[in-house]
Amino acid sequence: MRRMFGIERQVSDMNNQSLFDSFFHEKSLSFLDRLIQLSLDEDGKDLTSMALFSENEQAEAGIKVKQDTLVVGLPIVPMILGRFPGHVRIEFVVSEGAHVPAGTHVVKFQGSATTLLKAERVILNFIGRLSGIANLTRTFCEKIAGSGVRLLDTRKTTPGLRYPEKYAVAMGGGTNHRLDLSEMLMLKDNHIDRAGGITPAVRLLLAAYDPCPPIEVECRTLAEVAEAAALPVQRIMLDNMSRDEMARALAMIPPGMETEISGGVKLETIAELAALGPTFISAGALTHSATCADISMDIYPVSEKVNSNGS
Numbered sequence: 601m602r603r604m605f606g607i608e609r610q611v612s613d614m615n616n617q618s619l620f621d622s623f624f625h626e627k628s629l630s631f632l633d634r635l636i637q638l639s640l641d642e643d644g645k646d647l648t649s650m651a652l653f654s655e656n657e658q659a660e661a662g663i664k665v666k667q668d669t670l671v672v673g674l675p676i677v678p679m680i681l682g683r684f685p686g687h688v689r690i691e692f693v694v695s696e697g698a699h700v701p702a703g704t705h706v707v708k709f710q711g712s713a714t715t716l717l718k719a720e721r722v723i724l725n726f727i728g729r730l731s732g733i734a735n736l737t738r739t740f741c742e743k744i745a746g747s748g749v750r751l752l753d754t755r756k757t758t759p760g761l762r763y764p765e766k767y768a769v770a771m772g773g774g775t776n777h778r779l780d781l782s783e784m785l786m787l788k789d790n791h792i793d794r795a796g797g798i799t800p801a802v803r804l805l806l807a808a809y810d811p812c813p814p815i816e817v818e819c820r821t822l823a824e825v826a827e828a829a830a831l832p833v834q835r836i837m838l839d840n841m842s843r844d845e846m847a848r849a850l851a852m853i854p855p856g857m858e859t860e861i862s863g864g865v866k867l868e869t870i871a872e873l874a875a876l877g878p879t880f881i882s883a884g885a886l887t888h889s890a891t892c893a894d895i896s897m898d899i900y901p902v903s904e905k906v907n908s909n910g911s
Contacts, residue, residue, distance in 0.1 A: 617675070617696065619767070619770060619771070620696065623766070623767045624675075624767075628763040628779075631760075631763055632676070632679070635760055635764070636676070636683070637683070638760070639722045639726075640683060640722055643721060643722065646717055646718045649713070653714050653717070655686075655714065656712075657712075657713045658710070658712065658902045659713035659716055659900060659902060660708070660709065660899075660900045661708070661710075661716045661897055661898060661899045661900065662705040662709070662897065662898055662900075663705065663707040663724070663895060663897045664705050664706070664896055664898065665706060665894070665895050666894040666895060666896060667702050667894045668699070668700070668702055669699070669893040670731055670734040670738060670771065670772060670893075671698050671699075671700055671706050672696065672697060672727070672730040672733075672734045672767075672768050672771045672772075673696075673726045673727040673729075673730040673731065673768070674692055674694075674696045674727070675696060676726050676764075677690060677723055680719050680722055680723055681709075681715065681723075684715040684719065685712075686714060686715035687711050687712060688709050688710070688716060690708075690709055691708040692706070693705055693706050693708060696771075706895075716897075717899065720899075723897065724895055724896070724897060725892075726764070727893070728892035728893050728894070728895050729764075729768075730764055730765070730768035730771070731768070731892075731893035731895070732768075732891050732892040732893045733765055733768035733886060734769070735890070735893060736772070736886055736889070736890040736891070737751070737769050737772025737774040738772040738773050739867060740774070740870060740883060740885075740886065741772065741773040743867060743874075747875070749874040749878060749881055750880050750881075751773070751870075751882075751886075752774065752880045752883070753774055753775075753776055753777055753887060754862075754882050754886075755777075756884035757888075758887070758888075762779065766779060766887075769886050777882060784813055784814055784815075784816055784834075785815045786816045786817075786818065787801050787802070787816070787817045787818060789818060789820065792817075798819075798824055799831060802815060802828075814833075814834035815832075815835075816833065816860070817835070817837065819849070820839055820840070820841075822845060822848060822852070825849040825852050825853065826852055829852055829853050829857065834857070835879070835880075836857060836858070836860070838850075838862065838863075839862050840863035840864065843873075843876070846873070846876055846878075850876055858879040859879045860878060860879065860880040860881070860882055861878045861881045861882070865883040865885065866883075870883070
């Protein structure tokens with residue numbers, strides 16, 4: 601994947617297919633391929649379907665949402681079904697990222713019954729998880745609409761699901777922070793303590809890399825903010841400060857230097873934090889606290905039809 605030091609990704613920067621392609625390319629596509637295979641391997645052999653359906657039996661199926669939801673993860677569906685020998689025709693009823701009402705069929709299938717049954721849970725897990733993250737992200741974004749503050753995700757993602765989950769954040773209107781540790785230099789408390797302070801830590805980074813990637817400094821106190829603000833860093837993070845401390849800290853940081861509020865950000869508090877005027881607010885909850893969207897897949901005899909209005 602192309603490296604873009606210090607450049608966050610937003611869905612508004614590109615159309616949905618281009619956004620998917622930008623996330624899942626080269627290294628990240630390899631991760632996704634392995635994740636899909638691991639997910640299928642976890643399920644093992646579908647002994648029940650093998651006993652009840654013949655190898656050549658055909659079926660129709662439809663994925664239906666049971667709640668109003670954004671639909672995210674559709675491009676992964678053919679990547680899953682393509683791993684099976686039985687042919688399946690896929691019809692996407694809605695576009696990636698669409699917001700649909702409860703009862704909508706979003707994908708229709710026709711093909712091998714055993715293939716559809718084997719792939720069912722893996723497909724639903726991906727779409728449900730990613731749609732849930734997108735839904736929560738959109739709700740957070742609505743709380744700060746019009747403030748000019750950008751909502752960031754974090755690296756608090758499910759192991760192995762970093763790229764899909766951050767993709768879902770972008771689809772929900774959020775902005776991606778670092779995809780991995782190499783995308784930006786971020787001085788956290790352990791680094792600062794090891795170096796003996798913010799100033800020596802920044803100097804070590806500047807000496808280690810030429811050119812030096814952008815540096816973000818996590819500050820715990822107003823004294824640390826004052827120290828970081830005098831250094832050639834791109835962004836200062838205010839970590840777990842009180843509202844009063846954050847207001848004072850933001851007033852100390854020079855114009856043009858990015859600011860980020862982080863730590864325990866909730867739906868109930870994010871609007872109040874945005875009113876302080878930071879550049880960014882980051883919320884780990886986008887990925888670690890999202891609830892999966894409620895979706896299901898129904899399998900039908902070939903003669904029955906599935907339509908988009910849920911009947």
